[in-house]
Amino acid sequence: MAEPVIEFRQVSLRDGARTIFQDVNLAVQAGEKLLLWGRSGSGKSSLLKMALGLIHPGSGEVRVAGQPLDGRNVWEIRRKIGFVSQEFQFGRGLTREVLRRFGTFKANAGAQFDDEALRDMCRLLELDERLLDKPTEELSGGERQRMAIMLVLLLRRQTLLLDEVTSALDPALKQKVVRFLVDQPDRTILAAAHDDVWLEHAQVRVVKLEELT
Amino acid sequence: MNGAPDISVLGLLFCLLLLALPLALEVKLRPGIFRQTLLAAARMVAQLGLVGLFLEYVFESDLAWLTGLWLVAMVMFAAFTVARSSKLRVRKFYPPLLASLAATLLFVLFYFNGAVMHLGDLLEAKYAIAIGGMLLGNSLRGCIIGISNFYGGIRAEEGVYRYNLALGATRFEALAPFLRQAFTAALMPTVATMSTLGIVFLPGMMTGQIIGGSGPLLAIKYQIAIMLAIYACIILSVSLSLWLTVKHAFDEYGLLRTELLT
Secondary structure (H helix, E strand, C coil), X not given: CCCCCEEEEEEEEEECCEEEEEEEEEEECCCCEEEEECCCCCCHHHHXXXXXXXXXXXXXXXXXXXXXXXXXXXXXXXXXXXXEECCCCCCCCEHHHHHHHHXXXXXXXXXXXXXXXXXXXXXXCCCCHHHHHCEHHHCCHHHHHHHHHHHHHHCCCCEEEEEXXXXXXXXXXXXXXXXXXXXXCCCEEEEEEXXXXXXXXXXXXXXXXXXXX | CCCCCCCCHHHHHHHHHCCHHHHHHHHHHCCCCHHHHHHHHHHHHHXXXXXXXXXXXXXXXXXXXXXXXXXXXXXXXXXXXXXXXXXXCHHHHHHHHHHHHHHHHHHHHHXXXXXXXXXXXXXXXXXXXXXXXXXXXXXXXXXXXXXXHHHHHHHHCHHHHHHHHHCCCCHXXXXXXXXXXXXXXXXXXXXXXXXXECCCECCHHHHHHHHCCCCHHHHHHHHHHHHHHHHHHHHHHHHHHHHHHHHHHECCCXXXXXXXXX
């Protein structure tokens, strides 16, 4: 069997004296759609961030593409994984310009951020195109969430880490976005969510974080 | 040059009388600053008194090693002040800040004294200490503004910074917006001063030259030269400080080591 794309081995996380999770073992295979399911504060988001070296585990090992994650290879790994998080912010400026700023990174040299690509994405995510010319600070929660999904799709990453990506969307759009994401056989997805809509798809493997510890 | 007229002890006492103004403010509004003002004024008098006596001796003797020693002491004190005022852990950040300020001062001061002033002795006490003090004072101010703005900006917008990292930014690409902000904040006061110089106010060096007996044209030449040297100093010291402190302030994953900030 091929090496998992992302693997957590005996990973623990503490916040001061409190143990958030302990000895988690989890492997995400290429092309798999894995949903982390669990109550708020169970550490789902933290686990996703660990795969990008944005949080360090208290103990255990995170492996990406068969390699233990460390300070040297994390930079290359971040070039290959797309991440959407409700906590993160784009930065200030006109939305179109802010999105394009990510395209100026060397890692994203191949990504298309021209008007046509942005228009197509707006159509897919049912966004009013005029929002692209609004400052990011004026976008609503649902609009920001869709812009973040748009950004990660434009970056064309094969592996996606999605943290509550549909929480602020209306039910019909949730269905549409999740269906779009899970219907791409080549994409590997590790998602953390509360939304039942993910559970409707047979291709999604659901894992309860509490049961892993 | 005829030299500036002396200020008598009585004259200085009249100056101290101006402290009645903050006292009046304290009585009326109680902003709680009079005690601090008095302490600061006392410190200023004591510090300048001692420095004055010392500089009398340094200028009189004009010994290169003594001038060098005085510059070293100034840089050491400045580096400490920058670390503390920029809310960085002094123990960790003192060496890079010291190196940044020392390298900047050495380069710009020697360039100024050599290429601009054509001094035979680059460490001639009168010039090295006076010009060095102005350059260092401005570097210090620029570094405090630049460094505080840089690390404060990343702390305040850590979500933006981490999002950049997560989506493949190199260390430099993720830091670039905060570097831009830091340089703008550090340089704008000097840019504003340069653009209003002579119209809104006459700066210290020019005023000093004029009172000391120089003609306005000579004073202006000095002022232009020192302003450009100050500008260069701020750019150099902020660049070096950020470049050298960033190595300590972030871990190998590019995350800010907040435990090193106060």
